[in-house]
Amino acid sequence: MSLLDIYLQKNGKKRYDVFKETGISQQMLSSVNKKNVSSYSVKTIQAIAKTVEKNEGMVLDELLQLEKENAYFEVHNTEDLLTAFDNKETYIVIKGDYKNEMEMLAKSQLSETETLGLELGSAGTITILAEAIYQLANLFSNKDHEQKKIESQIRRYKIKKINEDEFLLYLRQLDY
Template identity: 70%
Template sequence: MGLLDVYLQKNEKKRYDVFKETGLSQQMLSNVNKKEVTGYSVKTIQAIAKTVGKSEGTVLEELLGLEKENAYFEVFNIEDLLLAFKNKETHIVIKGEYKKEIVPFAEGQLLEIETMGTGLGSAGMVAVLAEIILHVATFFSNKDADYRKIENQIRKYRIKKLNDDELLLYLRQLDY
């Protein structure tokens, strides 16, 4: 989970804002995003605090709280979803009106029990063949680039309805 990204999102900021405000390199912020809060340097906490307009102590407390509650990356639009995929978020919550655009992907997903027999019977070759066919179909698709990226990435996730306004996407590999 990209804890830094989740924290910044809750404060309506992005890593780029921290870079722009403080000069902390994007590479360093990317590395920090993969760490636990105890691995954050004082310099990093200070940069985050300056960007979100809070004290260092408040930022540290809020980061530790988020880490404890295991917060999910929240998505409200296509840009947020593409960022979540880029950051390889393990859990993504799709909220609000954007949920309606993701529902067709959920309806098209086969359950694991529906694919297990074919996968086992073919020694996994059906899955390989299906991926090849999907890549060829995507290549010749007339849909826009962002839609194709979402279509390609969302296959790596299971989709679960949390309530009427939220969908949870979580990596399929977490089931194993």
């Protein structure tokens, strides 16, 4: 889970904003993003606090609360979704108007029962054949790079409807 990205997102900022505001390297922010809050340095907390215009104690408290809640990465547009995929987020919540756009992709996925039936009926070879067909179709597709990346990455996730306004994406490997 990328706790730093989730925290910054909730405050309307990105890691780049922290870099621009404080000069703290993006490589350092990337490595911090994968760690627990207890391992954040004072310098990092100060940089985050300056960027979100809060005091260090409040930032630390809010980060610890987020860590305790096990917060999900929220997606409101294509850029957020690509960031979530780049961060290899375990859980992604798609909200707002973007949920309607993602509904088409959700409808294109087979249900668990359908997938299991196909795999059992074909002794597993359907998975290999389906991947080959997908890659071939993707090669000749005229979709833009972002759309291809989204379609490719979303295949790693299961889509679950939370309510009328939200979808939850979670990694397929979590079911095993």
